[in-house]
Structure formats: structure tokens, C-alpha cells
Amino acid sequence: MRVYICTDLEGISGVIVWEQTRDQTSAMYQEARRLLMGDVAAAVEGCLEGGATDIVVGDGHGGGFNFLPELMHPGARYLTGRSRPPLAQRLSLYEGYDAGILLGYHAMAGTADGLLRHTQSSKGGNQYWYNGRESGEIAQTSLVLGHFGTPVVMVTGDAAACREATQFLGEGPVTVSVKEGYSAEYGLLLAPEAAHETIRAGACRAMGQVAQCRPYAIDLPIRGRLRLPDKSKADGFSPSRGTRVDDYTFEATFDSALEIYSF
Numbered sequence: 001m002r003v004y005i006c007t008d009l010e011g012i013s014g015v016i017v018w019e020q021t022r023d024q025t026s027a028m029y030q031e032a033r034r035l036l037m038g039d040v041a042a043a044v045e046g047c048l049e050g051g052a053t054d055i056v057v058g059d060g061h062g063g064g065f066n067f068l069p070e071l072m073h074p075g076a077r078y079l080t081g082r083s084r085p086p087l088a089q090r091l092s093l094y095e096g097y098d099a100g101i102l103l104g105y106h107a108m109a110g111t112a113d114g115l116l117r118h119t120q121s122s123k124g125g126n127q128y129w130y131n132g133r134e135s136g137e138i139a140q141t142s143l144v145l146g147h148f149g150t151p152v153v154m155v156t157g158d159a160a161a162c163r164e165a166t167q168f169l170g171e172g173p174v175t176v177s178v179k180e181g182y183s184a185e186y187g188l189l190l191a192p193e194a195a196h197e198t199i200r201a202g203a204c205r206a207m208g209q210v211a212q213c214r215p216y217a218i219d220l221p222i223r224g225r226l227r228l229p230d231k232s233k234a235d236g237f238s239p240s241r242g243t244r245v246d247d248y249t250f251e252a253t254f255d256s257a258l259e260i261y262s263f
Contacts, residue, residue, distance in 0.1 A: 011157025050207025108136025
């Protein structure tokens with residue numbers, strides 16, 4: 001069984017404040033990288049225990065290069081680095097997987113109890129809708145994987161992210177909550193060591209539930225809407241295909257799930 005693990009940083013165990021996720025030169029960010037590798041290793045161990053035969057872990061946070069090579073679990077291969085090519089130039093990297101895992105994900109912008117909640121830009125405050133339904137990064141990544149026929153079988157993050165995953169993907173995927181938010185940067189956390197055990201067990205269980213999960217898809221063509229937080233940001237936005245419909249909002253039509261970021 002081939003498994004693709006998509007990673008983000010805001011939903012990783014022990015990550016709780018923005019400073020851990022933004023400035024790559026800071027000591028707090030370097031510690032967050034180590035925390036990320038702990039969650040990754042736990043997920044890889046669980047997948048192997050559950051029968052996975054080939055695991056690729058994708059570095060999805062920010063501009064990339066968040067992984068620490070010396071902490072890579074030897075049971076997987078790792079897709080990482082800087083200057084990530086556009087999605088259209090790396091489609092083959094997503095083909096042929098039996099299951100997908102979203103590791104360290106977060107709730108969409110505006111989620112009251114979501115730790116480090118945002119959609120795409122943690123500083124921008126952007127909001128996205130597809131076919132009239134507001135969607136965050138959990139739905140966006142699931143749509144891309146779904147285009148290739150890959151079902152998401154597990155999501156980890158805070159309680160709000162897990163709730164969002166169930167709302168979009170149904171009851172099939174395993175959800176593993178490693179923390180619970182009370183504001184954007186304040187919450188109740190599992191110790192990383194305890195979180196790793198729940199992630200490992202969840203990944204192992206998820207390998208046995210692949211048949212219960214379906215690739216996430218919505219009707220084509222997709223009607224997309226991007227709302228920016230204020231008029232000045234909208235004035236400065238240069239759409240690649242979107243049409244501005246009011247002071248804050250751009251709309252576009254996508255013929256494929258692979259186009260959903262291209263406003």
C-alpha cells in the first residue's frame with residue numbers, strides 16, 4: 001500500500017504560537033521543526049505497522065524546507081526543499097497512492113476555537129469558497145488528492161481541525177486531536193510524547209480503513225470565490241483568472257480541482 005503524507009506546521013503537537021511557524025531564522029521555529037519531525041516519525045511508524053509498503057512525506061508548510069534530515073524516519077522518503085515548482089509541474093508526484101494523510105493541519109480562517117487558524121496566508125486573513133461552501137486547507141488538499149483518486153484516511157491537528165475534517169470528509173477518516181484551542185494562540189496541549197503515541201495508533205488504524213474512505217470531490221466546474229480582508233489588499237491583488245465582484249471579493253471558474261488555488 002502506497003501512502004502520501006501531506007504535512008503542515010500549525011497543527012503539529014507542541015506548536016501553539018505564530019512565532020513557531022513564521023520566521024525561519026528564529027529559535028522557536030527551529031524547535032517547531034523538531035516537533036514536526038516527531039509527529040512525522042510517529043505517523044510513519046503507524047503506517048508501517050498497519051501494512052504500508054511505500055510512504056512519501058511531503059513538506060507542505062510555507063515555502064518548504066521544514067524537515068530536518070537527521071530526524072527523518074528511515075521507513076519513508078521525503079519531498080522537501082525550496083523553490084517548489086507550480087503544481088502543474090509536479091503532478092506525477094501525486095499519482096498512484098492508495099491513501100493520503102493530512103498531518104499537522106489546522107482549521108480554516110474564522111474558526112473561533114481553531115489554534116493558529118487561517119486559510120493559505122496566516123497573515124493575510126483570506127477566505128475561500130468552492131461551489132458556495134467556505135473551505136480551508138483540509139478541503140483544498142483533499143480536493144487535490146481526490147483528483148488523483150486518493151482518499152484521505154487520517155487527519156491530525158487540533159480539535160477544530162478534526163471537526164472540520166469530519167464535516168468535509170465524513171466519518172471514514174481517522175482524526176487525531178493533539179490539542180484544543182481556546183483562542184488563536186492559547187490551548188490545552190498533549191505532551192508531544194503522548195501525542196506521538198496517539199498519532200502512531202491512529203495511522204495504524206487508518207491503514208485498515210482505506211476501503212471506508214472515498215476520494216474527496218465536488219461538482220465540476222468549480223465556482224471559486226476568494227475574499228480578501230480589506231479593500232486595500234484587494235486593490236493590490238493581481239488575479240490570474242479571477243474577476244473582481246466587489247471591494248473585497250474575486251470569483252473564478254475552475255475546470256479541475258488542480259486549479260483551485262489559481263485566482
